[in-house]
Amino acid sequence: MLVTLRSENGRRTEGVLLAMDEDRIRVAVHGLNETLEYRRMAERWCGDKGDFVEIESIVFPNMQPAVMRAGQA
Numbered sequence: 001m002l003v004t005l006r007s008e009n010g011r012r013t014e015g016v017l018l019a020m021d022e023d024r025i026r027v028a029v030h031g032l033n034e035t036l037e038y039r040r041m042a043e044r045w046c047g048d049k050g051d052f053v054e055i056e057s058i059v060f061p062n063m064q065p066a067v068m069r070a071g072q073a
Contacts, residue, residue, distance in 0.1 A: 001060055003027055005036075005045075005053040017058060025055070 015029040
């Protein structure tokens with residue numbers, strides 16, 4: 001899965017989502033030698049250095065969108 005994180009100053013970082021649960025997210029970013037890890041603090045995602053990010057998007061590559069035909073529930 002691909003993920004886009006947006007920092008408080010508006011900078012976007014794209015990476016590969018390695019792990020995610022209710023309280024933790026780990027992302028691999030091209031060009032970095034280590035993974036980024038954020039923990040949920042008061043409904044926000046906080047990094048090791050106190051930086052906060054929002055999860056702007058999560059993309060599931062190679063997945064086809066579901067199509068619903070008229071009359072189907």
